[in-house]
Amino acid sequence: MPATVREDGVEVQISPQFFRNVTTTPSTPIDDWPHEVFRAVLEYGMVYDWRIVADFVRAHPWGKAAHTLEEVIDYSDDLDTYHLMKRILHNARADAQEGERQQVASELASYVRQSGMTQKDFALATGTSASRLSSYISGKTDPRASYVVRARAAALNT
Template identity: 40%
Template sequence: MAQLTFRNVDASPAEPVERWPYEGLVAAIERGQISHWARIAQAVRRDPWGQVARDVEAYAQYGDDDGVISLLMESIRRARAQAEKAERAEVARRVREAIALSGLSAERFAKSVGTSASRLSTYRSGAVTPSAAMLVRIERAGSRRRPTVRG
């Protein structure tokens, strides 16, 4: 890795990017090389709405864009899109799990939570994300196992 030094900063470029103060991040953006920018992008992927991403966005408001800022802003956009996709998939998984645990048909389950079967289907597939209140209702309904009828 090429040498990068911070001036008047209580941090070392060898430390994790998340520990760099804003001035260290700016030094890496302005005077760093690909290896430093890659570390910043990795930190953004780990926490797309975290301090590093917010600091890059703040710098982008006034810093000269020599291409580095465009690339880092694109890495933020992609990291956030990927995180949102994973979050939607997790919600869909939780909806499917609740329906399965309930022992009800999708239509009966939908009625039990106050929605239509077609809307529930969009939640189950991940095409639509339910509101937080609806997700709580779905998970509660899923946790109430229905007694099985024995004949």
């Protein structure tokens, strides 16, 4: 009978067979699974086993498990499950980056509103052009961290 694993409040089942010859168990957090477990899951697992890994990686695309999975994929056989997991990891990271970009864009828009200035005046006060600020606020361009710090300071000092 498969063991129960809890990740992010969701109960999932993973087979103990993937944990043979390693010191971890099915109750070990996914972030702490060794390379051998990921490889066994990808090579011998079923769709529901792959989904456990895929769901976790989608939720934590830059976490330890995602990096371990990436290493396993990079140094493993050319199986379809490896290609699938590589695509899932790529898409999870792309989605996370888009979410982060939109979060920064929203933060910058709130700084402009908080300052009470027009977008053009805010751009001038923070050392950029109105068109560049517009591209930041729309999420088309990522600002440098130093610009976000300047924008925050401009919003707080008005």
